Each structure stands twice: as structure tokens, then as C-alpha cells.
Amino acid sequence: AQKVTQAQTEISVVEKEDVTLDCVYETRDTTYYLFWYKQPPSGELVFLIRRNSFDEQNEISGRYSWNFQKSTSSFNFTITASQVVDSAVYFCALSEATGFQKLVFGTGTRLLVSP
Amino acid sequence: EPEVTQTPSHQVTQMGQEVILRCVPISNHLYFYWYRQILGQKVEFLVSFYNNEISEKSEIFDDQFSVERPDGSNFTLKIRSTKLEDSAMYFCASSEIGTGVYGYTFGSGTRLTVV
Numbered sequence: 001a002q003k004v005t006q007a008q009t010e011i012s013v014v015e016k017e018d019v020t021l022d023c024v025y026e027t028r029d030t031t032y033y034l035f036w037y038k039q040p041p042s043g044e045l046v047f048l049i050r051r052n053s054f055d056e057q058n059e060i061s062g063r064y065s066w067n068f069q070k071s072t073s074s075f076n077f078t079i080t081a082s083q084v085v086d087s088a089v090y091f092c093a094l095s096e097a098t099g100f101q102k103l104v105f106g107t108g109t110r111l112l113v114s115p
Numbered sequence: 116e117p118e119v120t121q122t123p124s125h126q127v128t129q130m131g132q133e134v135i136l137r138c139v140p141i142s143n144h145l146y147f148y149w150y151r152q153i154l155g156q157k158v159e160f161l162v163s164f165y166n167n168e169i170s171e172k173s174e175i176f177d178d179q180f181s182v183e184r185p186d187g188s189n190f191t192l193k194i195r196s197t198k199l200e201d202s203a204m205y206f207c208a209s210s211e212i213g214t215g216v217y218g219y220t221f222g223s224g225t226r227l228t229v230v
Binding site: 050101105 | 148156157159160206221223224226
């Protein structure tokens with residue numbers, strides 16, 4: 001069965017600090033997809049990134065970067081030079097490639113960035 | 116960019132009443148989903164729908180719940196005889212194909228409050 005673990009419940013940082021959000025997943029499939037979503041206080045789910053299991057290249061998008069390591073089943077998310085607007089709950093999620101597979105979400109990490 | 120539209124954004128209902136949450140998926144998407152998020156908790160899969168039938172449902176999706184695609188555009192979630200514990204944010208999502216290869220597009224959610 002698929003499972004996503006986000007061990008960090010809440011992280012508090014001061015603006016301009018770098019912060020890494022951890023995500024560990026479990027799946028028996030060899031083909032799967034990993035996602036990160038941001039949920040701001042307004043409640044919607046904002047898509048950040050999708051990564052398939054065959055692409056272990058790290059990705060950078062502005063201040064955001066993602067480190068995917070199959071050897072440790074981890075897909076960690078780093079925000080560089082954090083800003084107050086980054087304050088939100090961040091969810092990691094997994095989708096297996098077989099069938100009509102749903103997304104399985106982690107429990108989320110609440111990030112608080114103070115000025 | 117195409118969007119998934121959910122209505123209403125907020126709904127308050129009395130315990131025991133029936134509610135219908137509505138979603139308009141992206142027009143060329145074939146797979147539809149409902150997810151639920153109880154306040155402060157993770158996003159949980161309820162049901163997936165393809166080719167006018169349920170393809171998978173979770174343990175949460177019991178006889179109290181039903182889904183329907185009454186016409187070519189709407190996708191609805193009906194909750195019969197609502198309970199206090201049904202209070203949550205309900206997200207609709209759609210995807211072009213059933214795996215994560217093209218990702219999932221989420222609506223902004225319907226916040227349901229049962230009083």
C-alpha cells in the first residue's frame with residue numbers, strides 16, 4: 001500500500017532563512033509520481049511540482065528546489081531565502097501508475113515564516 | 116489556464132439534511148475525484164470516477180455518499196443525512212488520464228459546515 005510520511009508537523013523560521021521540508025514515501029510500484037502542494041490560509045491546493053519515479057534529477061524553480069532520492073524513498077523540498085508569503089501548509093503526495101490511482105497525501109507540514 | 120470549478124464555496128447545513136456539492140471538471144479530462152479535508156488534517160481520497168462509474172472508493176465513502184455525472188459537464192457529490200463529522204473542505208479534482216503522468220487539477224474546494 002502507498003504511504004507518505006511528513007514527520008515535521010510545524011516549522012518556524014525567520015524571513016530569509018532556508019528551510020527544508022521532508023517527505024518519505026512507500027510504494028510497491030516501480031512507476032509512480034510524486035507531488036508537492038501548497039495550501040495557503042485561504043484553503044485551496046496550489047500545485048508546485050510533479051516528478052515521476054524515473055527522473056531523479058533535482059529541480060529548481062526560483063527559490064524552490066526539490067531533491068528526489070529513490071535510494072532513501074525521499075522527495076524533500078527546500079525553500080531558499082524564505083518569505084512571509086511562504087507561510088502555508090505544504091503537502092507531499094504520491095500517485096501510483098497502475099489503474100485509476102488516486103493521490104495519497106502526507107499529513108502536511110505547517111511552515112510559519114516570521115518577519 | 117483551464118480550471119476546475121466548485122460550487123458553492125461555502126455551505127452550511129443542518130444535521131440530517133442532504134447536500135449536493137457541485138464540480139465542473141476540465142472539459143477534456145476523463146477522470147474525476149473527490150477528496151475531503153477535515154479542518155487541520157490531511158487531504159483524504161474519497162472516490163474516483165471514470166466512464167460514468169466509480170473506479171475506486173475509500174472506506175470513508177460509505178452508503179451516505181454518492182457521485183454522479185448528470186450531464187456532460189457537472190460532477191456532483193451527494194451526502195445524504197449529513198452528520199456533524201461531515202464538516203470538512205471537499206475538493207474536486209480531474210485528470211486527463213488516470214495516473215499522475217499529467218497531474219491532477221484541483222478545484223478551490225467547498226467548505227461544508229454541518230450544524
